[in-house]
Amino acid sequence: KAGVTQTPRYLIKTRGQQVTLSCSPISGHRSVSWYQQTPGQGLQFLFEYFSETQRNKGNFPGRFSGRQFSNSRSEMNVSTLELGDSALYLCASSRVGGEGSPLHFGNGTRLTVT
Amino acid sequence: ELKVEQNPLFLSMQEGKNYTIYCNYSTTSDRLYWYRQDPGKSLESLFVLLSNGAVKQEGRLMASLDTKARLSTLHITAAVHDLSATYFCAVDIEYSGAGSYQLTFGKGTKLSVIP
Numbered sequence: 296k297a298g299v300t301q302t303p304r305y306l307i308k309t310r311g312q313q314v315t316l317s318c319s320p321i322s323g324h325r326s327v328s329w330y331q332q333t334p335g336q337g338l339q340f341l342f343e344y345f346s347e348t349q350r351n352k353g354n355f356p357g358r359f360s361g362r363q364f365s366n367s368r369s370e371m372n373v374s375t376l377e378l379g380d381s382a383l384y385l386c387a388s389s390r391v392g393g394e395g396s397p398l399h400f401g402n403g404t405r406l407t408v409t
Numbered sequence: 410e411l412k413v414e415q416n417p418l419f420l421s422m423q424e425g426k427n428y429t430i431y432c433n434y435s436t437t438s439d440r441l442y443w444y445r446q447d448p449g450k451s452l453e454s455l456f457v458l459l460s461n462g463a464v465k466q467e468g469r470l471m472a473s474l475d476t477k478a479r480l481s482t483l484h485i486t487a488a489v490h491d492l493s494a495t496y497f498c499a500v501d502i503e504y505s506g507a508g509s510y511q512l513t514f515g516k517g518t519k520l521s522v523i524p
Contacts, residue, residue, distance in 0.1 A: 328511065338497065338514040350509035385451065392510055395501075397442055397454035 297321065299401035301386050307407045313374040316404045318386030320367050324399070326392030327369040329361060332383040332403070341384075344369055345392055373406075381408045411436045413500050415515035422488050423523050430518045432481040432498035440501040441481045442512065443472050445494045452497065456483075488522045495519045 300319040308314050320327050329341040340353040344363035361371040367388075373380055383405050387398035412435040422428050432441070443455040456465040458474035458481060465472050469492065471484045481498055499512040 330512075337516045338499075338512075340511045340513070343509050343511060345509070351504050351511055353511070387452075395440055395457065395459050397444075397457050398512065399454070400444075400452040402451045 299386055299388050299399050301384075301401035301404050303404060304402065305405050305407075307409065308376050309409055310376055310378060312376050313372060314376060314406060315370055315372050316384055316386075316406075318369045318371075318388075318401060320369070320386075320388030321399055324388035324390055325367050326389045327363055327367060328387045328389075328392070328398060329369070329371050330385045330387065330400075331355075332385060333381075338385075341371065343392060350392070376408045378408050381406060411438075411500060411502060411513045413498060413513050413515040415496075415498055415518050417518060418516055419519050419521075421521045421523060422485075424489055425487050427487065428485050430483040430485075430496055430498075430520075432483070432515055434479050434481075434500045434513075436500075436502065437476070437479075438500045438502050439474075439476045440510075441474050442499045442501065443481075443483055444497045444499065446497065446517070447494050455496075485520075488520075490522045490524055493520055493522045 302317045326345045328343040332338045343351045347363045358374045363369045383403045385403045387400045414433045441458045444452040446452050456472040461476040463474045469486045474481045495517045497517045499514045
């Protein structure tokens, strides 16, 4: 059974640009969450999608957005990149979210903003 | 705002020794998870604790949950070098009443097991 797949693995962008990250959940998983990991702030929740609807959003500026498609694949977008957006972005999936089973994380996309 | 505190944040221990990592959280929850992260890798689920008094064991690791004390522990028995990694606890609570749950993570405990 394939795991959570994130593409690309690495990205280098300059300030002011925008970026789109992609996530394919485990087959049959309909809930997709995104987390940002930095050395200073640790792991922080970005948002969660279920059946193409954003159910929850973390405390991030509006430059961070996402969406989910009918096949449960998800994308997140960061516009007007800032140096502080450099981080490892992790996508995680579960069947419906909140069922008390662990989230399955992808390998992440490491974004570097210069 | 939910806070999850782990201690210690750094742990260097010799092979064969025992140690415990502590995870305290600030609000009522009976769902707690432990994850492991190796350098440059993603998060791997270790334990899911879903009720007060839950205890799970896998190899040299044992996790427990005391929801009344809002405390979980991860006990390492007779450590080996392969256990060197960063360990995160995470608390799972529902937000916004929309059936959406999110994990709030501790800062992680970086464990180094020295031969």
